Every structure is written in structure tokens, then in C-alpha cells.
Amino acid sequence: MTQALTLYLAAPRGFCAGVDRAIKIVEMALEKWGAPVYVRHEIVHNKYVVDDLRAKGAVFVEELADCPDDRPVIFSAHGVPKSVPAEASQREMIYVDATCPLVSKVHMEAARHHEKGLQIIMIGHAGHPETIGTMGQLPDGEVLLVETVEDVASVAVRDPANIAYVTQTTLSVDDTTDIVAALNARFPQIVGPHKEDICYATTNRQEAVKAIAPKSDALLVVGAPNSSNSRRLVEVASRAGCKYAQLVQRADDIDWRALDGIASVGITAGASAPEVLINEVVDAFRARYDVTVKVVETAQENIEFKVPKVLREPA
Template identity: 65%
Template sequence: MTSNPKLAVFLASPRGFCAGVDRAIQIVEKALARYGAPVYVRHEIVHNKHVVNRLKAMGAIFVKELDECPDDRPVVFSAHGVPKSVPATAEQRDLLYVDATCPLVSKVHIDAERHDKAGREIILIGHAGHPEVIGTMGQLEEGRMVLIETEADAEAFTPRDPDNLAYVTQTTLSVDDTSAIVEILKRRFPHMASPHKEDICYATTNRQGAVKAIGPKSDLVLVVGAPNSSNSRRLVEVATRAGAKASYLVEKADDIDWAWFENISSLGVSAGASAPEDLVEDLLAAVAERFDITVDTIEVAKEDVIFKLPRAVAEA
């Protein structure tokens, strides 16, 4: 009987669910417990179809816009945040709504409003079309915020007043990419106001730090996450930059292409902030069927952040 080849597995820690994602999922679960099914959810509560499908099975109905929601049922807004027009419309219709926006995203919204009230032109560093970016830009009147996506954008940007600028960022960006853009902006506009505290969330920073730690040790890195998850895609990029010979995003164990494993002796594993841990466990189990694995957890930070639930569901 042929024994399975040996494979060293480096498991990134922290990985998977962050406090904002955990809170958002709890909000939907507790809304269902308090108000009964169905509870409507505007957009995916978090970017993971396995989470979404589980909540659907419990009685959540996911919609794109509020006009798909009836007047007599509660609606939850996703963790990514929404433009101000969304709760305003809900209030006009007298809808019961629960805002599951991550508190760290809400902090960016508050910072943007503070800069706007001070009369500053605001730069948002982020990715066009991402729900969080749409929500952040929707906190202010159109034209009050300029989106910058790349270093080239930062070099080309022409402000109304170079001495009256501020910047905020999407919370799920690559730490390294964002710092490069900020450096260009600060060189060009030395008086630009910065966030009081870094906008990129602690969970994004920690997960990227853990992947940087496993990347150099790994012939291959697999990141469990959804293709529309910004923080998951950034982890794949970070792994490659850190020295992994190859890095791929997979939604689940079934997505693994076993050809990736040819001639490798080490595997790094992480998961995006909206990926449940059972998907990581399934992936490790699938690898263990084909290889004799040893698992070494590489921890770069401990996380103990907990965000309070909104009053509307806290008692459920």
C-alpha cells in the first residue's frame, strides 16, 4: 500500500470571521428570532454565499433594493454600509429597519462627514463599484468625494484646493497598496488631513499580516473566500507578494484544482473575513485525504473585538 506524500500545512491566524461580520450575521439571526420569517436583507449581508444560503434557509430574503421589500416586514442593511438615501427612504415608508453596517465602516462615514462640514474636499481610496465604496460616497452629496483607486490616479488627481484636502479609505484594502497611494498624496499635498486612526480595519490588517507570515514558507497558498470579497482577493495578492510560489482563491474544498499540488511540500491556508471556519475545516479534510499533513498554526495577533448589537435585536 502506497503511503500519501507528506505535506506541511501552515494555517494563518487570525483568519475567517471578523467582529463586524459576526455581528451582521447575528443581527439577521436575531431579527428572525424576534420578528419571525421572513426578514428582508438589502444586498448580501456579507460576501459569502454559504452564509447567505444558511440565512435564506432560516427565512431571510435577500433583495437588491428597498422597493422589493413589503411595508410590513423588517429589513436589515448589509455590513458594507449604505448610502444615506437608503435609511431615508425606509423612514419615509415607515419601514422597520436594522442597520448592520460594520462599526468600522460607520467610523469612515463619520470621518467623511466631519471633513465635509469643515469644508474639505475628500478623497476616498477604494475600489469602484464595491458596496462599501457606494455606501461611503453616498454619505455626502454627489461631487463632494473623489474616488482614487490606483497610484496613477493619485499622481493625476487635481484638487479644487491643494491646501484643503482630506482622505478616507475603504476598510478592506491591501495595507501595502493603500500606503503607497497615501505616500503619493502626502508628497503632492502635504497639508492633506488624515484619519485620526487608520481606516483599514484591524481584521484586514491582521489577516494580511498572517498571510505575510505564511507566504514565504509556502509553495502554495489557498485562501477560502468569495470571489466578490475584496478582503479575500487582497489576501491572495498579499500571499504572492510575500513569497508564495502560487496562491489561489477558493470558495470551498470542491474548488481545489489538485494539479496545483504537484511537486509541492508546503501549503499555506487562510480565509477571508466573511468565510466561516467550517469551510476551512472542509478544505483541510480534503487535503488530508490525499496527503500526510502536519498542521502548524502561525499566529500574528490575538483578536478580542466584540461589537454591540443594535437595540432593535439585542433582546432577541
């Protein structure tokens, strides 16, 4: 007899409005200008999405230097340092910026603080493209990076009375709260954002995981290893009481031996993982178990971002 299994499907999960918009930008650029269209960095952190766009004629490169002058180039959803569009303009390239509007909001915030003479502390992950892009909005030394509560104790600022902080949009809400508390304790005059920098989609996906983790024997996050928001979901699940939380890119990555004898599995997906991959994982469970799917919805999302005007105009 097939073993019974309850699948708790987190909602919201998967694609957010910024990812949706970025993918649409590449597809519309291919329609407008034909292939190849160059994309600087993975448009979003998901191999399936990148491979799909590559098959349609997108060429993914790491630097602008790898792009010819006469083909359009798109900047990824994570944002780019100011020097990148400046170089593209100087080379008279056609470029489309697919930076998520919520990341652009952080860029503008940082610029406003800088204009007021404040030095900025950024809470983020070193080497992540979003962090590189945000820090690259301002001259060297104007944005200092902290990754942990411990970093706050050693960060060397110019003037403790003239600083502000911003955050990467895909962090763990709980970790960030602790770091902000440490910043406020060390720098009582620090200026924070008017509204939380961590984006609505990151927050919503983490809240949904907190709702399903305590009742799941195991929890799988569908997402890429280089996706910050996906990795945070695994951490959130573990902290919320799930004994086995794992990141999987595809159904093929599921470690079935580790799931031996379980009665319930939570499933969610990072903001750059398409629903087709979640369905693939659910189907893999259906093939092995007598599955009951329960959707656990903690928020509804209806946000949509417009694509840049250049793509809405005829060629």
C-alpha cells in the same frame, strides 16, 4: 505510501467581529419578527453564509424598492448611502443597520471633514458596496475616488489646501501606503485619519499571510470572488513570495493538479468565510496526504461588537 504535507494555518483567519455581528443581526431579526426578513445586498460576501441565512428565512435583494413596506429590512455590513435609511424611514419600515462599526467610523470621519469645508478623496474600489456607501454619505462631488497611485496624479480637486482622505476598510495595507504617500506628495496639506481606516481584521489577516507565504509552496485563501479582503490576501501572498496563491470558495474548487509535488500549503480565509469551510479544505488535504498542521499565530483578536438595541428589546 501517502505523501507528507505540512499545512500552515494562518491565525487570525476567517470571521471578524463585524461579520460576526452582521450575521447575528439577521438571525436575531428572524427570531424577533419571524420570516421573511429582507436583507439589502448580501449581508457579508460569502455564498455559504448567505445560503444558510436564506434557508432560515432571509430574503436577499439588491435594492430597497424590492422590499415590501410591512417586513423588516437589514442593511449589509458594508454600509449604505444616506439615501437608503432616509427612504426606509419615509416608507415607515422597520430597518436594522448591520454596517460594521469600523465602516461607520469612516462615515463619521467623512462627515466631520465635510462639516469643516473639506473635500474628500476616498481610496477604494469603484463599485464595491462599501465605497458606494461611504461616498453616499455626502452630496455628489464631495467625495472623489482614487483606486491607484496613477489616479492620484489626475484627480481634480476643488482646492488643494482644503482636502482630506479616507479609505475603504478592506484594502491591501501595502498598496494603500503607496497611495497615501502619493497623496501627501501631491497635496502636502491633505488631512488624514487620526487612526488607520483599514480595519484591524484586514491588517491582521494580511500580516498572518506574510508570515506563512514564504514557507508555503502554495497558499489557498478561502473566500468569495466578490470579497475585497479575500482577494487582497491572494495578492499579499504572491508578493510575500508564494509562487502559487489561489482563492477558493470551497474544497471542491481546489485545483489538485496545480498542487502536484508540493510539500507545504498555507491556508487562510477572508473575514467573511466561516471556519466550517476552512475545516472542509483541511479535511480535503487529509484525505489525500499525510498532513501535519502547524498554526502560525501573528496576533490575537478579542474584539466584539454589540448588536443594535432594537434587537435586544423584546418584540
